[in-house]
Amino acid sequence: MRIALIIKAVAVLLMLGVIGGTVYLIKEYTGSVQDLPGAMMERQRMVEEKLKTKTEERDTSGNEPGEKAFQRAKELLAEESLEQAEEKMKYIVSFYPSAECATECRRILGEINLDRLLDPDWLDGKKVVTVRPGDTFSRIIAQNKTTMDSLVHLSKLKRSDHLSLHPGDKLMVMPMEMRVVIDMRLNTLTIWKGGEFIKEYPLLEASYKSKAAIKRCEISLIRGARQGKLYLSHAEEYRGSSKVIILSDKSLAIRSFSSDSDGEKSLGFMLSHADMEELPLLLRPGNDVEIRN
Numbered sequence: 001m002r003i004a005l006i007i008k009a010v011a012v013l014l015m016l017g018v019i020g021g022t023v024y025l026i027k028e029y030t031g032s033v034q035d036l037p038g039a040m041m042e043r044q045r046m047v048e049e050k051l052k053t054k055t056e057e058r059d060t061s062g063n064e065p066g067e068k069a070f071q072r073a074k075e076l077l078a079e080e081s082l083e084q085a086e087e088k089m090k091y092i093v094s095f096y097p098s099a100e101c102a103t104e105c106r107r108i109l110g111e112i113n114l115d116r117l118l119d120p121d122w123l124d125g126k127k128v129v130t131v132r133p134g135d136t137f138s139r140i141i142a143q144n145k146t147t148m149d150s151l152v153h154l155s156k157l158k159r160s161d162h163l164s165l166h167p168g169d170k171l172m173v174m175p176m177e178m179r180v181v182i183d184m185r186l187n188t189l190t191i192w193k194g195g196e197f198i199k200e201y202p203l204l205e206a207s208y209k210s211k212a213a214i215k216r217c218e219i220s221l222i223r224g225a226r227q228g229k230l231y232l233s234h235a236e237e238y239r240g241s242s243k244v245i246i247l248s249d250k251s252l253a254i255r256s257f258s259s260d261s262d263g264e265k266s267l268g269f270m271l272s273h274a275d276m277e278e279l280p281l282l283l284r285p286g287n288d289v290e291i292r293n
Helices: 002-030 033-059 067-078 082-095 100-117 137-143 148-154 273-281
Strands: 127-130 170-173 179-183 188-193 196-202 205-207 214-226 229-231 242-247 252-256 267-271 288-292
Touching: 067 082, 067 100, 082 100, 100 196, 137 148, 148 170, 148 273, 242 273, 252 273, 267 273
Parallel strands: 179 288, 252 267
Antiparallel strands: 127 170, 179 188, 188 196, 205 267, 214 229, 214 242, 214 288, 242 252
16 A cells, blocks of 8 residues: 555655646746747747748759759769769659759650660660561560561661561561650650650651640551552652651541641641651551540
């Protein structure tokens, strides 16, 4: 019993000590217990003032969003730390897509991606297939979701080799799981692989009318246009022709700004001749196309 009374007494003394200490601290910190609400409001005001000052300093510093990361990316490029620089630029493109420096990041990333995708020695995303008896170019292209343009380029074939396949031949193929976003407001055509940015191209001209905010279709055909005629990719005339990508909406096509057409120019999207030479190396029939009006 005596032990229990002693414990209770100690507990009461401890509680009184805590209460007294709390009152003392409040008094020292705010002046009096009655002034506590006012003191808390004053501290809140001071905190808000500090935050406002920091915001104003950030706004008047002259730094664009993502600019610090971009400056670091340029330093890393100069140091030849390519992978780290890429990560910085991908961060800017993802989180600050409208920033001024994001345009330059997309250009640099696009060149890096293109070099890798078109390099036969860069094996990421590519594979070697062995020609079997009965194989044709059309079958190999369909099975591997690629194009004749890509197959010829990566396998270092000559155009005269198109009609000759032999069992045991080795071919380099790259499955093309890309999607295209055409933004009418930004005048850009952007290639994505899932959520990964690949490359952006400027639209030189666009002839497109739709009330829909977003139109979805897909690539139907890739042809060469020459003197009013369209040629398949294995035709000899295809090599020196202007490339045309015909969409599933037959009234729409992606073509060179100065490309020939069969009579009258159709609705669609015009790119430079050099850019149109690249697209068949990256895109295939069946790829999704999204037009943002």
